[in-house]
Amino acid sequence: MVPRPASRLRKRCTAMVRRLCLPDPFSVSALCDSIAAQRGRKLYLHPLDKPDGVVDMPCGMWVATDVADHVFFEQQTSTFHQEHIILHELGHMICGHTIASLGDGFDPAAVGSDDTGEIVRQALTRASYNTVQEREAELVATLIRERGRQINGLSESERRLGKALGFGE
Template structure:
């Protein structure tokens, strides 16, 4: 079990290491960064009540040109942010969609969008499969990386070793 967790952590860390996390951190700043990195707009939407009633609290919908993340609005701000980070995890891993009644759900989310344009639709429901575990771990690691103290903490092995030995240059402290 420990090896499985370590491999999961390593996969998530390698994805996170490719991401520039804005400091100071905000969800909006992260979404702007992701949009620029992916060269496609990223839109955030509250989940319509008819979708939220189906035990779904977050969803990533990708079209050919845009990304859309839907989140439960009837929860705390901290929980909303975690839902958004979880869906961003799916996006960064480029996880494959699952069939959640694709036409019905996408029509409830974006009624003007043709179901044929939906490339990926991922809904957050359980954490038993690999994709959900990766998205959840990446969300947690992203939150840790975004913390104010993380801006001063080196992320590379060499940087952490230099910090531990006290050999980091003064301008890096």
């Protein structure tokens, strides 16, 4: 039987997430550190206000330069959603999707300045992912969150067990 595309996608994403080395305890910022270490590149998170006049801007974006990765995420939303946006962008990174490379023209120092809207616009005109890539990134984000919850749940019950046995806090 030929597997349906959806289950093939899920299988591929599950395998990718399983290969990832996730931090324990899990948090999105710890994951960013760990991915930066695994890629041997710096990873910067940039909270971003949706620039005025930009209506169809996605909630997040990953920009790679020659030396570092930059993940932009909208901050005018819940922490949960912010983290999901970041995980989604990390998903693109982990899947090795074609990326918005701004090359030498990109100056991270300009982020947060008045030029931010322009930088985002420039990046967006250069890169857009296809539907499969979007679904892949979204699924990877969800799977990472699930595994993260398992890791933390485990540590939590281990801590409780330790406490019950008279160790730890």
